[in-house]
Amino acid sequence: MQQDASGALVHKHLQDLDQVVIRFAGDSGDGMQLTGDQFTRTTALMGNDIATFPDFPAEIRAPAGTLPGVSAFQLRFSSFDIHTPGDAPDVLVAMNPAALKMHVKEIKKGGILILNTASFAPLDLKKAKYDKDPRTDGSLDELHVIEVDLEQLTRDALKDSPLDQRSKDRSKNMFALGILYWMYQRDMEPTIKMITGKFAKKPDVVAANLTVLRAGFTFAEATEVFQTAYRVAPAPMRPGTYRNIMGNQALCLGLVAAGQKSGLKLFLGSYPITPASDILHQLSSYKHMGVVTFQAEDEIAAVTSAIGASYSGCLGITSTSGPGMALKAEAIGLAVMAELPLVILNVQRAGPSTGMPTKTQQADLLQAMYGRNGESPVCVLAASTPADAFEVGYEAVRLAVKYMVPVVVLSDGYIANGSEPWLLPDVDQLPAVPVTFAKPGQPGQKFMPYARDPETLARPWARPGTPGLVHRIGGIEKADVTGNICYDPDNHQHMVDTRAQKVANIQNDIPPLVPLGAATGDLLVLGWGSTRGPITSSVLKLQARGHKVSAAFLRHLNPWPQNVGTLLRGFKRVILPEMNKGQLAMLLRARYLIDVESFSKVNGQPFHSEEILTHLQRALQEIEP
């Protein structure tokens, strides 16, 4: 037993851990996302590495207490470098029977279950489809169960508050947060600051939330049921200034940064769609940075208005998710044909059709590559972590304006809403994004809209309003150089080849694929997008055990870096975990005639590192003598 200098922890254990996985689960209205977010911010400020995974239903408010209404937030923090929000939670906070039912089977064996016992009446159990009370049927025997009546405790704490009962009950998530803050010895100040700021106009609400938060902390400290508090030391991180960032946020900042560096005005045309809407929201708050946002009447107007903006000399951007991508296909083809820069953000979700809007997937790769009529090549990039989305957004702008080409950025729900600490870049060190507009023409000189840069094959970007450059472009095939309508067979072949070559030329402009580990070996694990985290953690484990395993992650999906084929050939086997039915694996097999093995998972949930690890171990047993 340890004793704290202040005496506060007398008779309580204080144990050091190197990492903890916590999952908050409750009704959609229980404030689980906010609770998780607060724990995350506080923990980030305390210097731990952290990764988060919000998992919520598409319904805004499903009926209270039911299984479809359960919303969860998982976070993992540590004293070392981590790559995923963890697989099985060490601690589950379950706010009602439905949350318990949905998540209990995933808790680590011997893990802690903090169970709100306020709503375990027969009707509550029925809503959660429990035949028997799980607290008494033995099903929780292997867990360390801590039963707490959050509602009663919250009401007790607020007996002097002028708020009505419903409002009081709404702050019970703060009681749970207070308990966790004690258990993991977190600083309450950042949360206190946030609550005070957020409800500045409602002092009673501020007072109630703070009272309940502190009551939760004190309760855990004082009562016998909580025997142990845990410490997780800060993680060693590269020096610099950090903030916690979600994928959608980072993507927006990357675009704004590139806009500022290039001197281009950003124009976002967008139609609300889960899980991409936050991009529209965030860019709408950057008006002071000169960002124009246009909430269009539909997905098609969103992309075509962006094309119009690009045509007029701004950088047109459109943000969407899979179903919206399908609607934008024809317009993206127009941007290919008109050879205009355009950035298309696809925050992928589980499909097809409406699918599962709040669940993650990577099944829009082939759609991004080929989902248009005709030979219609575009550049395709993928963000792999929330912070990586900044660099990918930036790179998308750079390539779009340099090559006069549409660039699709693939993110996914897991990256969009997940968060991690982000080492802020020094804006002076960001690469230049040079933009050249065609110069005013001289009288008597005819402007050639499809005359090309010999190196990149990009055509000139001629802004309407510039004297002497009037010209016509469109979706009809045109003669190279002059841009006049042309149905000549040889010209069409030439233009198809030229548009393809222009995209292929980007290969000369991107870094080679650098593996994590040796450039040759027994097994290469290839990834793209958000599988990076679980692949990294499983490959690092195997490398530490002495296996000849490497990992590599593709940011540029079209074109690929030049050395992809060489790298793949350096390994006995190549395994590619993807949250689709093997789309990149198929492309790589077709291109390199290498037996890239797909490891597919398409259930709307990200890979657990454990399942990748198990799969790789099996493969290694077959390879290694």
Next chain:
Amino acid sequence: MTTAERPPLSKKDYKTDQEVRWCPGCGDYAILNAVQGAFARLQKQLHETVIISGIGCSSRFPYYMETYGFHTIHGRAPAVATGVKVAHPELDVWVVTGDGDAMSIGGNHFIHAMRRNVGLKILMFNNRIYGLTKGQYSPTSEQGKVTKSTPMGSVDYPFVPIALAIGAGASFIARGVDVFGPHLEEVIVKASAHTGTAMVEIYQNCNIFNDGAYDGFTDKDVRTERVLYLEHGKPLLFGSKQDRGIRFDQDFRPQLVSSATGDLGAAYVWDETLDNPAPAMALASMSEADMPVPIGVFRRRVRPAFETLVNAQLEQAKASKQETLQELLLQGETWVVK
């Protein structure tokens, strides 16, 4: 070189070196001529003018105008043009579209551009047929129309584009006719002067697939008796002797008046700036068979344009908050690792 030093632009300065490829006899030639005439009258600068079109016969228009031009995809021209106009409000942006392009596949963009009052001049060529796809009925074709896709006659009820524009809240709505060149040119000049969306429906004859669609009131021998010229501040009179007119009853139903019946003085005095859309709607919805066909300006309302409001917010935001890129990145809670 300033505008003043340049020789004035003539109609032919707006012509391109591209061969015009509409069918001989198509009404589009007359419209092209009227637009070039109006642009020359207004001395529109070539490089400041952008013409954006969708798909269809009419949408070939940009290739024949020596301005900036963008021939986009089916139905989407108003949305592309919205991007251009919002990003660069100083440009003079025109949309050329047809009844299929604007009323059918692009109906959504058409109504929303008008609702927002984007500063676009929309020329909607209405020939009541699909020409480029070789003769299917369009959303403005009359019920019973026999075409390749409706061998037993179309059962669709048609749109009245002017009524649709009124419903969508367009701030300037007018109608012209391909064969009434000087009048059409005048309407285009008025549309050009308008702030916000100007929607001009242009009745256009497709001599291949829907020849004579408008003969009932455009033929030389009937037009003076069948066409009602809307003139702001003047009574609704028509006929060679201006001896017939239109008044509205208490239910806003249009009724004929005439000097013969002695009630010509009751003819309604046209006010295109009226807040109340009812008179314009009543005229737009009149039966073409029984009543004169109104052309000219139906509505002209002063409202700030969309792009003006959008850019005013931008300026307001810039004035109230200055932030460097580095400061923007530093938003929220940050911490320093040494």
